Amino acid sequence: MSYWNHYYLPATVDEALTRLAHFDGAARVVAGGTDLLLELQQGRRPPVEALVDVTQVPEMTSISEREGWIYVGAGVTHTGIVASPLLIHAATCLVESCGVIGGPQVRNVATIGGNVAHALPAGDGTISLLALDAEAEVAGPSGRSWRPMAALFKGPGQSAVDCTRELIVQFRFRAAAPGEVTAFKRVMRPQGVALPILGMAVWLKSAPSGGETPVVEDVRVAFGPAGPTPLRVVKTEAFLKGRRLNDETLSQAVPLLASEVRLRTSPHRATGEYRGELLGTLLERAVKLAAYRAQTGDIQPEGLGLA
Numbered sequence: 677m678s679y680w681n682h683y684y685l686p687a688t689v690d691e692a693l694t695r696l697a698h699f700d701g702a703a704r705v706v707a708g709g710t711d712l713l714l715e716l717q718q719g720r721r722p723p724v725e726a727l728v729d730v731t732q733v734p735e736m737t738s739i740s741e742r743e744g745w746i747y748v749g750a751g752v753t754h755t756g757i758v759a760s761p762l763l764i765h766a767a768t769c770l771v772e773s774c775g776v777i778g779g780p781q782v783r784n785v786a787t788i789g790g791n792v793a794h795a796l797p798a799g800d801g802t803i804s805l806l807a808l809d810a811e812a813e814v815a816g817p818s819g820r821s822w823r824p825m826a827a828l829f830k831g832p833g834q835s836a837v838d839c840t841r842e843l844i845v846q847f848r849f850r851a852a853a854p855g856e857v858t859a860f861k862r863v864m865r866p867q868g869v870a871l872p873i874l875g876m877a878v879w880l881k882s883a884p885s886g887g888e889t890p891v892v893e894d895v896r897v898a899f900g901p902a903g904p905t906p907l908r909v910v911k912t913e914a915f916l917k918g919r920r921l922n923d924e925t926l927s928q929a930v931p932l933l934a935s936e937v938r939l940r941t942s943p944h945r946a947t948g949e950y951r952g953e954l955l956g957t958l959l960e961r962a963v964k965l966a967a968y969r970a971q972t973g974d975i976q977p978e979g980l981g982l983a
């Protein structure tokens with residue numbers, strides 16, 4: 677049985693859209709194929725007439741900085757993200773999250789666009805893009821538009837991007853200004869089942885603290901799986917603003933965080949109760965790492981390459 681009849685490698689976004697339009701809903705975008713091909717093989721998605729592979733479109737495979745924005749093509753692989761000196765500095769959390777996805781074979785082909793378009797609440801790269809307050813440029817029959825990350829998800833595994841007619845071209849977010857740092861931490865089963873038990877990304881803005889624990893000027897905390905879609909915990913963010921990031925603040929934040937999330941039991945990963953037990957630990961690890969970076973300027977990514 678064949679899972680597709682035609683396979684195309686367009687060189688431009690317009691060519692990709694023309695291919696998709698030609699099949700009128702019966703073709704689908706593919707990038708690394710690490711999610712999609714499994715779905716096709718396992719019968720979780722019906723065969724398609726054509727696959728349109730977006731990994732050879734130069735616009736979708738580059739990383740750049742222009743006028744205070746960082747641009748990351750949707751077709752950039754996780755390995756490409758980890759290897760980018762620009763992203764290590766400007767988006768440490770994204771490097772840390774993409775650096776723990778799967779193993780090297782997966783990271784060498786799987787893309788950040790596929791991670792987002794797959795729309796899983798626990799997508800590691802997706803969670804970091806949320807904390808970075810990223811936007812996605814979506815191209816479709818009616819042109820291109822920039823959409824906030826939160827507008828890309830309809831439910832677990834349900835993208836608001838119609839991957840049979842539209843595609844994500846690239847992501848953009850503001851380059852880190854002085855005093856702004858990020859961090860990502862996750863808890864994973866040791867045997868490395870795909871997707872984490874819990875993952876969290878933090879973007880932190882703080883004033884110079886003179887060696888003291890920093891006081892939060894602004895913060896974004898993204899988290900998953902903690903609901904039907906990747907999630908920003910805005911009440912917890914509001915609580916943290918203006919406070920010193922010490923143990924007392926963090927322990928006070930945990931009940932609020934627990935009230936904002938819906939932790940479910942998943943058969944291969946963890947119970948909801950266990951996830952609940954991990955909330956405080958993960959918050960402490962991610963926020964303390966960000967605070968350390970704010971204090972020291974040491975943004976060396978942690979944990980890369982661990983399954």
Ligand SMILES: Cc1cc2nc3c(=O)[nH]c(=O)nc-3n(C[C@H](O)[C@H](O)[C@H](O)COP(=O)(O)OP(=O)(O)OC[C@H]3O[C@@H](n4cnc5c(N)ncnc54)[C@H](O)[C@@H]3O)c2cc1C
Nearest residue numbers: 707708709710711712778787789790791793799800844870
């Ligand atoms: C062994 C293994 C381990 C894994 N571990 C992790 C993990 O630890 N953490 C994690 O988050 N994920 C994990 N994954 C899931 C997967 O590798 C990632 O989600 C990956 O980023 C998907 O990217 P891809 O390019 O392979 O997507 P594909 O499989 O090519 O596509 C996925 C979906 O997105 C659509 N799509 C792809 N690109 C675009 C685009 N530019 N525009 C619009 N739609 C698009 C496709 O139509 C499809 O519906 C794992 C997978 C495997 C097989």
